[in-house]
Amino acid sequence: MLNISDLKFDERGLIPAIVVDADTKKVLTLAYMNEESLKITMERELTCFWSRSRQELWLKGETSGNYQHVVSITADCDRDALVVEVNKDGPACHLGNESCFEDKLFESENNSGFDLDALMRLIEGRKTNPQEGSYTTYLFNKGIDKMLKKVGEEATEVIIAAKDNDKAETVYEIADLCYHVMVMMVEMGISCDDILAELKSRHVIDHKVKQEKMKSDIK
Numbered sequence: 001m002l003n004i005s006d007l008k009f010d011e012r013g014l015i016p017a018i019v020v021d022a023d024t025k026k027v028l029t030l031a032y033m034n035e036e037s038l039k040i041t042m043e044r045e046l047t048c049f050w051s052r053s054r055q056e057l058w059l060k061g062e063t064s065g066n067y068q069h070v071v072s073i074t075a076d077c078d079r080d081a082l083v084v085e086v087n088k089d090g091p092a093c094h095l096g097n098e099s100c101f102e103d104k105l106f107e108s109e110n111n112s113g114f115d116l117d118a119l120m121r122l123i124e125g126r127k128t129n130p131q132e133g134s135y136t137t138y139l140f141n142k143g144i145d146k147m148l149k150k151v152g153e154e155a156t157e158v159i160i161a162a163k164d165n166d167k168a169e170t171v172y173e174i175a176d177l178c179y180h181v182m183v184m185m186v187e188m189g190i191s192c193d194d195i196l197a198e199l200k201s202r203h204v205i206d207h208k209v210k211q212e213k214m215k216s217d218i219k
Contacts, residue, residue: 002075004039006075006079007075007079007080007082008079009034009080010080013034013035014033014034014050014052015032015033015034015038015080015081015082016030016031016032016080016081016082017030017031017032017033017081017083017084018081018082018083018084019047019068019084019086019092020083020086021085021086021088022071022072022086022087023196023200024193024196026098026099027099028068028086028088028093028098028099028100028101029099029101030100031047031049032050032052033048033049033050033082034050036050036057037049037050037057038073038082040057040059041070041073041084042070042073045069045070046059046060046061046067046068046069046070047059047060047067047068047084047086048060061089064090065089065090066088066089066091066092067088067089068084068089068092069087069088069089070084070085070086071085071086071087072084072085098193116182116192117192119179119182120182120185120186120191120192122136123182123183123186124186126140127140127186127187136183139180139183140187143187144184144188147180147183147184147187148184150180150183151177151184154173154176154177155177157173157177158173158177160173161173
């Protein structure tokens with residue numbers, strides 16, 4: 001485990017801190033810390049930065065309520081930059097965005113990876129910019145009733161495949177179900193972050209229930 005004395009602050013006594021959502025791994029913001037703000041961050045387990053424009057310490061969320069609860073702090077190999085993983089109480093950006101990094105400058109069509117966020121963006125794009133011949137656009141044109149019918153049909157297909165103990169078919173049908181649920185989510189304005197937040201709240205509740213059960217078992 002490193003000590004603060006092992007870090008390399010620049011000539012102004014600052015070190016860049018890349019703040020990342022601990023759950024989604026999404027980059028939230030880039031800020032700067034000095035030794036004092038880093039100590040406060042570690043002691044209070046809340047991000048505290050040094051404002052280069054105001055020349056003063058600022059505790060993230062002190063005004064907005066959007067505190068960032070620190071999970072871990074990791075230095076890079078040169079020990080002159082930090083990655084701070086946090087659980088956030090609200091948007092990281094002062095503009096109200098979840099992240100300060102929202103304005104895409106470039107995206108390769110050849111090297112782009114695939115994940116649920118990428119699929120969600122594609123589905124959202126079909127809603128805002130309909131494309132002729134697109135099945136997703138067709139669903140949006142038909143509306144919520146058609147989407148719900150497809151969700152029901154695909155859920156049934158998952159049950160049938162799983163009942164037959166057919167793993168490959170079950171995976172195929174789950175993929176169909178996930179896709180149609182995501183289309184429904186976009187139609188209803190539900191994001192993947194909304195679902196993760198709900199699951200996270202249940203995890204906390206489940207953890208507390210387990211703790212109470214352990215206490216009762218001991219008694």
